[in-house]
Amino acid sequence: MKLRRRMMMTAAAALLIAIGALLPITHKNSGTAWSSGTSERAAGAARPHTEEPAARASASALASGKAEAAQPVVYLTFDDGPSKWTPQVLDILAKERVKATFFVLGQEAERREQTVKRIVREGHALGNHTYNHRYDALYRDFEGFWRQARQTDAILERIAGKPVSLLRAPGGTYGNFDAHYFELLEQAGYRIADWNVDSGDSKRRNVPASEIVKTVKAGKLSREVTVLLHDGTGHGESVKALPAIIAYYKAKGYRFAVLDGEAKLVTFRIGPDKWQRTWTEAALARAEQLVGQRSGAWRPLRDWLRDKGTVAWDALRKEAVVRVGGETLRLVPGEDKHVRVYGALHTGGGSLAFRLVGERIFVAAA
Structure with missing residues (x-):
């Protein structure tokens, strides 16, 4: 078979x-x-894949005509919004002249369409974070994830006026995605993005800004850094931490960019399946049929x-x-x-x- x-x-x-x-x-x-x-990716590994750390860009390199090529890059990413905090995040980014990537939930985008439009208008990148972030609905079977991804696709395309291919799995792919999830979603044209620096702003309720900044500073200074932050409900402390996080990476010689088509995306290695899904031949055929509707x-x-x-x-x-x-x-x-x-x-x-x-x-x- x-x-x-x-x-x-x-x-x-x-x-x-x-x-x-x-x-x-x-x-x-x-x-x-x-x-x-x-x-x-390699099956069975228990840590995310990141690039080897590169030497910090020197002052002379940054001053030369090759500054951008020599300069390391940081991608600030925000999950779970938009919320009442997102406009404040956008204000800080505008003041600092920094671009970021927002992985939005479909249900929140419906509630705050003007904020989504502002994200796009101000030059930030937009990503799909599924519709409601409910793990059971997303990871018990592929069709649940697919329905939420496609529902959010339609919402974001209507609001932003263009299709969105960037996708981040709630909770990250490690332990949630198996090989079939990766293969099917990539076949459908999605660009899957995890992270290699976790700010720790969602490990419990009300993590203080000082702890968030400390956690970010403890992260590895790779050639390309993708930082996980949140702008959803309950993340006012993340907003407070943001100026210090931006200042830290600027001091280290990083430039800021969005996860566009030129960015090298971080994806976690495949880990032990938390959900113990059973892929029958019929289920896989059905999933491939669904994916074919998007992949053309x-x-x-x-x-x-x-x-x-x-x-x-x-x-x-x-x-x-x-x-x-x-x-x-x-x-x-x-x-x-x-x-x-x-x-x-x-x-x-x-x-x-x-x-x-x-x-x-x-x-x-x-």
Whole structure:
């Protein structure tokens, strides 16, 4: 059965998992590169994946024309809003000339549409944080998560006037997402973002601002830092802590940015499943059907090749070999998380786009 085959992955498929999540390219000629989308994951690890810490940018580097390239970057992210505190957060960000990313709840966005519009108008990024943040509804089965994500999609697109692909799982992905959650959501085009510095502002009620600042300062100074903060109900202390947090990263030589398409997203490694879901073949087929409604033309490579040709993994060369008629296409993943395409397929004058989602290659014909 398809599910059984998928769960009993070969060594070659396991290699593809380690490559990364979402690597989009458009193929027209040989030598086209796939650019990396999200960070790699390995099942069973008990900590988030972050990059190795880089040396702090020197004063001379910051003063040179290469300052932005040399400068480390911090992404301030706010979950669970908008609330009555969000306008105060926006006021501080405007005063400090700092941009941030807001992962909003659908039900709160409906209540505070003008605040969501202000977030977008002032140049901040908007992300989907599901509709109501209720763990049981989100993680007992994939369809529950999917319904809330899609409901929030519609709300945010109506308010912001454009689709939102950035998504953060309530509570983070560790222990909540299994491999199928990652694969299905990435297949649908979502960009999943966790964090590598937790401010600790939600570990209990009314965490004082001084403790929040101290916790942030104790976080690792990586080359790219994604800070978890909250602007939802009950987080007035987070607002009080924000100016000191901004001052801290400015003093360390960081620039501030939003989690846009250029940002390298942090995702946690897959951990033990808190929810003990059972994926039957029927449940997986249903989930893939739902995802297909959003992902459009993207199809698993093997499905696309059915009645057209074949694909095989060459373990010696570490490449996927696609054969259609007398034509051959080689998909070569590199250690730098890029994949190059060699050869060509006749597509009637159109082009092919490829991407990796979890352990599988997807293709879209244009």
